[in-house]
Amino acid sequence: MITIDDTDRRILVELQRDASQSLDRLGDKVNLSRNACWRRIRALEAAGVIKGRVTLLDADRLGLSLTVFMQIRTNAHAPDWLVRFSDATKSMPEILGVDRMTGDLDYLIRARVRDMADYDRLYQSLIRKVPLSDVSASFVMEEIKETTELPL
Incomplete structure (x- = not known):
């Protein structure tokens, strides 16, 4: 298990709600620059916390x-x-x-x-x-x- 801080948690909550949002929009929501968001997302992917990104369909x-x-x-x-x-x-x-x-x-x-x-x-x-x-x-x-x- 990796250590996830409050900022990582806010990023994950936002990505679960809408993984298609821009890094700029995500950064605004979590109070980070787009580059800082990108680095944290890449680290979460590398750690296996983020397994993938999908589009949800209406069955x-x-x-x-x-x-x-x-x-x-x-x-x-x-x-x-x-x-x-x-x-x-x-x-x-x-x-x-x-x-x-x-x-x-x-x-x-x-x-x-x-x-x-x-x-x-x-x-x-x-x-x-x-x-x-x-x-x-x-x-x-x-x-x-x-x-x-x-x-x-």
Whole structure:
């Protein structure tokens, strides 16, 4: 873990809100020159704190209106199975996140699809690629909060 001071934290908060803003605008917000901002951003990138910069899209406007959480249980815990599972989920663009869990659940998958038929195609594709002992799904009825901003 690296040491992040208050100025770094303010820069990170601003970049999380809008990574496309100019260095001049960012500098004004955090009371630094554009060059000082640039140096700090480069240092944060080099340290791995800033992993990348992206454009956030509106999934509904792109026809991907159904969010599904797939709860996965498996009897297979061998390293080769995990590699197959990891490769399979990483190869499927509908899958936005995969987490290994504690408790009853082995894995939780978050995916974005067009509709139920699209979800079924995703499900069928996944079970063809890797054996699973149990898959259940929950569908989001209302998204109350969605953010990529970390609480700094």
